Amino acid sequence: MSQKPDSIEADRGPLQRFLEDLHRKYQPLCEGHLANYIPELAKANPDWFAICVITVDGQVYTVGDFEQLFTIQSISKGFVYGLALEDHGRDAVLSKVGVEPTGDAFNAIVLDEHSKRPYNPMVNAGAIATTSLLKGVGPTERLNRMLDMFRCYVGHDVVIDISVFMSERTTGFRNRAMAYLMRNFGMIDERIDEALDLYFQQCSLMVDCRDLAVMAATLANRGINPITQERAVQPCYVRDILTVMYSCGMYNFAGEWAYKVGLPAKSGVCGGIIAVVPNQMGIGVFSPLLDGRGNSVRGVRVCEDLSTRLGLHLFDCQTSLLNLTS
Numbered sequence: 001m002s003q004k005p006d007s008i009e010a011d012r013g014p015l016q017r018f019l020e021d022l023h024r025k026y027q028p029l030c031e032g033h034l035a036n037y038i039p040e041l042a043k044a045n046p047d048w049f050a051i052c053v054i055t056v057d058g059q060v061y062t063v064g065d066f067e068q069l070f071t072i073q074s075i076s077k078g079f080v081y082g083l084a085l086e087d088h089g090r091d092a093v094l095s096k097v098g099v100e101p102t103g104d105a106f107n108a109i110v111l112d113e114h115s116k117r118p119y120n121p122m123v124n125a126g127a128i129a130t131t132s133l134l135k136g137v138g139p140t141e142r143l144n145r146m147l148d149m150f151r152c153y154v155g156h157d158v159v160i161d162i163s164v165f166m167s168e169r170t171t172g173f174r175n176r177a178m179a180y181l182m183r184n185f186g187m188i189d190e191r192i193d194e195a196l197d198l199y200f201q202q203c204s205l206m207v208d209c210r211d212l213a214v215m216a217a218t219l220a221n222r223g224i225n226p227i228t229q230e231r232a233v234q235p236c237y238v239r240d241i242l243t244v245m246y247s248c249g250m251y252n253f254a255g256e257w258a259y260k261v262g263l264p265a266k267s268g269v270c271g272g273i274i275a276v277v278p279n280q281m282g283i284g285v286f287s288p289l290l291d292g293r294g295n296s297v298r299g300v301r302v303c304e305d306l307s308t309r310l311g312l313h314l315f316d317c318q319t320s321l322l323n324l325t326s
């Protein structure tokens, strides 16, 4: 078993102070609701709030409840998409899962009218189809390949929250309906229950906010974990993962997010958000109060503020307003 590496303590410089200011500013924001579609998620503390930034040269900046564990949920989707691309290549994956934003909720039961593909790998239907593509003989080998991929991203072994997994599995009728619909159109193979179990398991992986930031930083660093220097994904697929995160990662808020924040990102119903600043840094935010689209309320506000104050929007042609990491 590999161990969690110790944090590389960054000097308490301007970026650390900036993150602390942001944390103080948004802690009083108590809008939103906890995910409650299964009892385990409704037990979260609405006050939990953490921000973490990790640069591509391995500097770690943390504030708040950054070691609080929660389940990764939909943030897993982009990473599993990367593994499916490695397993089959771009064209084969594209024949089963599209790359179009939907404008619909993440759990909408909708497939492309002509191709019958799910719209993109970030919504539930597309994520189930992506997961169904993972190679391996039987459920154990497929799960182990997926866990090993996540281990490379976070830099330590990852475990599944069994009670969340069991609840997802026993209540996930909507996901099951989507899987059967996709089987009807030949978008997933006959191992329907195996694919669904694997999908529920990926959603139930336990992470903390620091893990989110290192996963984002790994994507920012062309697929190499900046703390362990281990490669998590082939560099040619980082572009594909970031593209769908950019256009679809925040569901039916993706357009406004792209407009205001301008970074590839992904959210999950436990309140995590990752955002990637290519070649610079990964951002993780965790706060379980959600807005109506299933995105963390504090998480969205922190990322908007961070992007504006640091000039991180990808299409911002002005130089950074502040250079806080130097």
Ligand code: DON
Pocket: 072, 073, 074, 075, 106, 107, 124, 168, 175, 203, 267, 268, 269, 270, 293, 294, 295
């Ligand atoms: O499939 C589901 O319903 C959940 N396990 C994952 C949902 C999720 O995180 C959607 N995002 N905000």
